[in-house]
Amino acid sequence: MTTPQMIVILSGFALTVLIVWYFWLSPKGQTRAAVSASGAQEVAIMVKGGYSPDVIVAQKGRPVRLTFTRQESSSCSEQVLFPDFNQSALLPEGEQVTLEFTPSEPGEYGFQCQMGMLRGKLIVE
Numbered sequence: 001m002t003t004p005q006m007i008v009i010l011s012g013f014a015l016t017v018l019i020v021w022y023f024w025l026s027p028k029g030q031t032r033a034a035v036s037a038s039g040a041q042e043v044a045i046m047v048k049g050g051y052s053p054d055v056i057v058a059q060k061g062r063p064v065r066l067t068f069t070r071q072e073s074s075s076c077s078e079q080v081l082f083p084d085f086n087q088s089a090l091l092p093e094g095e096q097v098t099l100e101f102t103p104s105e106p107g108e109y110g111f112q113c114q115m116g117m118l119r120g121k122l123i124v125e
């Protein structure tokens with residue numbers, strides 16, 4: 001094997017490692033819910049091709065109040081579901097829709113659109 005071939009193979013390998021790291025292993029941003037004057041943990045979530053933020057950290061035993069604003073007309077995101085809490089809401093475009101519930105157990109709870117294409121996660125500590 002010639003040196004140029006080696007270089008091509010090695011750089012291809014390095015690129016693969018970088019892509020795997022970027023998509024699956026790099027730490028994703030987490031948003032900690034801010035406690036409001038009412039004692040609820042509040043987060044505003046923008047819905048546009050996904051949820052942002054999509055990883056929310058909250059404390060157990062305190063109400064979590066999530067306000068969704070859907071800024072797109074794609075039917076994919078017109079509903080948001082929290083299966084673990086039996087919560088769901090329709091999200092009319094441009095309107096603020098608030099979901100409130102109190103997680104009692106620590107854990108990781110997913111939320112998603114009705115088809116499961118958009119996903120987010122609530123981490124309860």
Ligand SMILES: [Cu+2]
Binds near residue numbers: 075115116117
């Ligand atoms: Cu969807």
